[in-house]
Every structure is written in C-alpha cells, then in structure tokens.
Amino acid sequence: MKQREGSKYEIEMELDKISSLPGHIIDQILSQLPIKDAVRTSVLSSKWRYRWAKIPHLVFDNKCVSVPSEDQTFGKNKLTHIIDHVLLLHNGPIQKFKLSHRDLIGICDVDRWILYLSRSTIREFVLEIWKGQRYKLPSCLFSFENLIHLELFNCLLKPPSTFKGFRSLKSLDLQHITLAPDAFENLISSCPLLEKLTLMNFDGFTHLKIDAPNLQFFDIGGVFEYISFESTFQLSLVSVGLYANKNARNVSLEAIKWHSFFTDLPHVRRLEIQCFFLKYLADGGAPRMLPKPCLDLNYLSLRINFNDREENSAALCILRSSPNLLELELLVRSEEQNAVEELTYGWVQDHWKCHLEHLRLVKIVGISGVRYELDFIRFMLLSSPALERMTIKPASSDGGWDLMKELLRFRRASVQAEIVYMDP
Secondary structure (H helix, E strand, C coil): CHHHHHHHHHHHHHHHHHHCCCHHHHHHHHHCCCHHHHHHHHHCCCCCCCHHHHCCEEEECCCCCCCCCCCHHHHHHHHHHHHHHHHHHCCCCCCEEEEEECCCCCHHHHHHHHHHHCCCCCCEEEEEECCCCCEECCHHHHHCCCCCEEEEEEEECCCCCCCCCCCCCCEEEEEEEECCHHHHHHHHHCCCCCCEEEEEEEECCCEEEEECCCCCEEEEEECCCEEEEECCCCCCEEEEEECCCCCCCCCCCHHHCCHHHHHCCCCCCEEEEEECHHHHHCCCCCCCCCCCCCCCCCEEEEEECCCCHHHHHHHHHHHHCCCCCCEEEEEECHHHCCCCCCCCCCCCCHHHCCCCCCCCEEEEEEECCCHHHHHHHHHHHHHCCCCCEEEEEECCCCCHHHHHHHHHCCCCCCCCCEEEECCC
16 A cells, blocks of 8 residues: 555656646757657646647658558548647647648648648748648738748649748758749749759759759759759859650750759869769760869769760869869669670770869779779879779679779779778
C-alpha cells in the first residue's frame, strides 16, 4: 500500500514540474512535437490545455496520422478531420503551414484551408500533393503577402492578373509543376528578395529567364532548352541537370550559345553539372577555353561519360577556364561506359594538357578501370602540383586490387599527393 502511495506521489510531483514550466519553454516543446502529440498534451494540466492551439508552425504529414495502408478512405477522412479540428481551435498567428501526405486529399478541402490561411500572416507555406493530377492553386494563395518560403509539389500555377509578386519571398522551391512561360518570368522578377530558387520537373516552358538580383543559390533539373540570367551578380551556388527525353526532339544547347551560361555566372563559386547537361553542352564541339574564365569557381562537380570524346573536350574546357579551382568531383555515368568507342586521343596528349595550380582535392566515383578513365587520372596527377588527395571509388569491387596497383604506379606532380581507394 505504501509503495502505491509513493508511486502516486511521484507521478503528482512530475506533473507539478511539468505544470510549472515557463510558457516559452512549453511553446518550444510543443513546436518540436508532431501535431497529434502536441494536441495530446492538453491532458497534462490546465496550464497545458489548448496551449497547442497557439503554436505558430503547423505540419501535417504522415506522422500526424497513422492508419493501415489498405484503409486509404479512412486515412483521408481522418487527416481531413485532424486539419479541420486544428484550424478550428487554433487561436494564434500561423507562421508556417505544411501539408505533405501520401494519401489522396480532397481538392475542395485544400482550397478551403488555403482560403483560411490567406487571412493569416503566414510566412512559410509548403504543399506537396503526392497523388492525383496537378492541383490548381486557388488565386487566394497569391495574396500571401508575408511569405518568405514557398514550396510546391505537383501543382498548377496560374497567377491572377492582379498578382504583384511575393515581395518578401527569399526561398522558392517548385517541383513537378505546370506554369506558363510569361507567368514564370513575372513570378521570378516580382520576388526582389529571392535568394534561393529550386526548379525540378516542370511543364509549360523550356526557355528560362532568371531575373533575380539577390539570387545566391539556383538548382534546376528537367527538360529545357535555354537558361539566361539577368542581374544575378550574387549567384554563387549553381546545380544544373538536363534530363534525357527520348520522346522529345533532340535538345541542343549549342544553338543558344552555351558559353553564355558560364558568362552570366561571373561570381559562381560552386558548380554542379548533373545528369546529361555536359553531353548537351558538348554538342557541336567545345572550344579550348570559355570566352570568360570562372575566376571565383573553387568547387566543380561533373557527371561525365569518359567514352564520349566531346564530353571530355567540354570538361577540359571548363577545367582550363577555372584557374582557382580547389576541389573537383567526377561522377561517372556508368550506364554508358559499356558503349566504348575507339578514340584516337588521350587526356595526357600535349594538346589536352592544362595546369590546375590550386587544385587540392579530387574525387572520382563510379569508374570501371577502362583506358580513358585511367588516362584522365594520370592527367590529373600530372597537372595538379598542389594536389593533396585523390579519392577513387570504383563502380564495383571486381579487379579492385589490380586497379589500385595501377593507380599507385602513376607519376604525380605533387610530392604530397595521396591516392585513397574506397570500396564500392
């Protein structure tokens, strides 16, 4: 009996400690909890009751409702009920709203929630529609005047004629979206504070005009034909990937003077060339050097097919035009490495040589040990007098020991250069 009374007393003491927490500490705790757990804290004490109704960040994802995967209808209704319940009882400002759930969500419900949020001073809005057709955003979304971050997935955007832009927006992430060309240009140019822009898998436009004077980070991946930058003098981090599209006509960046892509990036410090972008940059041949060198570039990542002569030429063109490069990463497109063509040149021939005076770190991922890959490794070791470490990660473990012995025999311009072999 005494043991039970002691246990009851300890529980009451713990509840008293929880009840005596300062309000701002309670708010911090609630902000770290999934919304369903935050609502459950109402039973802790009178001080906690409905405290969750004032939390400014509302996140509705797979964590907020757990149902058997086969009961999709119940899951949809339960999620809708949860969001309706939270918004109904919420009595404070909403700064962030995120809806990302794998189940099908009623379009009318989403419209209603966005209309409700348009009356708040929301600063972050994330909407990810994982199932169904592209969700057409209601016009009231474009009245979110205080937005700083906007993230949309699987949506159709059609801004109203009265849309004047998101004047406070700093981060924009659009993935699997449909948008008219003029609407896209107007959207970007009407966000004067935009610093970060991500575009993935978009429909409706293939020519991109980026006019953003404060843009610092740009990440793009999709099927497109043209990128031009205006007033992007602060842009320093760029990742670009051009996907192969067998059903579309051949995309050629030579026709739009691909050299200007680099000329318009005068202060880029970190550049990642993904997917097949290097292949299309090389279409029609590459010059020995770019018209304007990338003086600020210190990190370069290239996805490359070493068996493609023109891709190698384009890669060397970029390397020669990056005199202050410190770190280089090469990701081998292994799916094309089997299609070997008989090339009549090597990386180490005189007309391929260049001096990478400042290069310190090199990482090569996905090699299989064919001649052209080894030629490039030999070329890098001979052309980099400041090289400190070269990391090699092959595509498979077959022949790994023989490959390592071959690499260790290569001459090096840097006496301190070490070769690190990583298991695949």
